[in-house]
Amino acid sequence: MTLMPSCLEASRLLSRALDEPLGLLDQALLRVHLSMCRRCTEVERQLGSLGNLTRDVFEDDDLDDPVAAAASRPKPSSPDGA
Amino acid sequence: MQQPMPVPAHRLAESAPEIGGDIDVLRDRLLRHARQALPDAATAEDLVQDTLVDVLEGAARHRGEASLRTWATAILKHKVADWYRSPARRHRVSLEAEDERLAQAVEGDFDEAGAWRGAIPTWQQPEQAEERRQMRGAIEACLDRLPLQTGRVFVLREWLGFGTDEIGSRLGLSADNVRQILHRARMALRGCMQQRWAGPRAPS
Numbered sequence: 001m002t003l004m005p006s007c008l009e010a011s012r013l014l015s016r017a018l019d020e021p022l023g024l025l026d027q028a029l030l031r032v033h034l035s036m037c038r039r040c041t042e043v044e045r046q047l048g049s050l051g052n053l054t055r056d057v058f059e060d061d062d063l064d065d066p067v068a069a070a071a072s073r074p075k076p077s078s079p080d081g082a
Numbered sequence: 083m084q085q086p087m088p089v090p091a092h093r094l095a096e097s098a099p100e101i102g103g104d105i106d107v108l109r110d111r112l113l114r115h116a117r118q119a120l121p122d123a124a125t126a127e128d129l130v131q132d133t134l135v136d137v138l139e140g141a142a143r144h145r146g147e148a149s150l151r152t153w154a155t156a157i158l159k160h161k162v163a164d165w166y167r168s169p170a171r172r173h174r175v176s177l178e179a180e181d182e183r184l185a186q187a188v189e190g191d192f193d194e195a196g197a198w199r200g201a202i203p204t205w206q207q208p209e210q211a212e213e214r215r216q217m218r219g220a221i222e223a224c225l226d227r228l229p230l231q232t233g234r235v236f237v238l239r240e241w242l243g244f245g246t247d248e249i250g251s252r253l254g255l256s257a258d259n260v261r262q263i264l265h266r267a268r269m270a271l272r273g274c275m276q277q278r279w280a281g282p283r284a285p286s
Contacts, residue, residue: 006196008189015265019239019246039202046205046275047268051240053221058115058241059155 005029010040014047108151109134112158118225119162119237129165133158163242166252180229181263188269205280217279224274228267235260236267 005013013022013030022030034041112133116126137154193199208214225233235253238244244252250260 006192007198008192008196011269012261012265015268016261018268019261019264039198042202042204043272046202046272049205050221050268050271050275053218054225054236054240057218057222057225058159058237059152 003029005033007033007037007040010034010037011043011047014040014044018047018051105134108137108154111151112154115155115241116158116162118233119241120165121234125165129158129161132161159242163244166238166242166244181232181266184229184232184266184270185262187273188266191269191273203276203280205275220275220278221271223278224271227274228270232263232267232270235263236271239264 010030010033013026016022016026017030034044109130112130113126116130117123120126120129133154136157137150141150191199206213208217225236228236235249235255238249238252239246246257246260246264249255250257253260255263
């Protein structure tokens with residue numbers, strides 16, 4: 001099982017998957033790791049929301065209007081690698 | 083060097099009475115964004131100045147589909163992206179000592195086997211406007227704490243939507259370098275948010 005990524009390696013793959021498509025092997029290794037690791041599963045959620053939070057800060061969405069805030073929040077071009 | 087013409091506050095107040103005296107607030111807000119995205123303060127000032135001129139000229143036509151601030155921020159975003167995409171410029175970054183220290187801090191999150199050292203508490207989802215405001219305050223504080231170069235790369239990715247390859251070519255970095263910087267930025271922001279947002283609110 002030397003192929004199995006550690007949490008550190010999984011975190012690199014999680015970050016990379018937010019920016020570009022992962023190769024099939026990396027995707028598979030990451031999925032297996034996540035299926036066995038609750039911490040990395042939570043980190044996956046957190047890393048995803050960092051981008052949304054940052055865009056909120058920069059796009060100056062209206063905090064009092066969640067509908068408008070969600071509608072005006074663009075996803076950066078990111079192929080679905082996760 | 084030609085001095086940029088400052089936008090007179092009274093002119094903006096005339097053509098955009100809804101912001102009126104808030105021009106300084108708007109300028110500060112835009113400058114904060116521009117400084118996080120650009121390599122030097124002078125360039126940030128120039129692009130914010132250009133943005134305010136556009137806002138001034140367009141304010142009479144701008145009627146409410148988005149707040150003036152949101153609109154101004156969108157104009158600034160285009161100007162920053164254009165600045166980076168201008169072929170006449172090169173914007174090499176060098177990773178400073180502080181970025182290297184960040185790398186060590188990130189490695190400190192993991193043990194020798196590469197497993198997380200500590201617990202990963204769940205982030206509470208903000209429900210009320212006040213909680214969303216607090217969460218935004220936390221991420222802003224965490225962004226401010228990122229080393230400058232690391233912060234810029236993250237902002238190019240998440241605000242401007244530049245991809246790994248484009249960031250690399252604009253900043254003279256390899257794609258692997260960019261991946262590494264983005265990973266460090268995210269790990270540092272995650273750890274900071276754990277302290278400022280999740281930690282105090284975690285049930286246990």
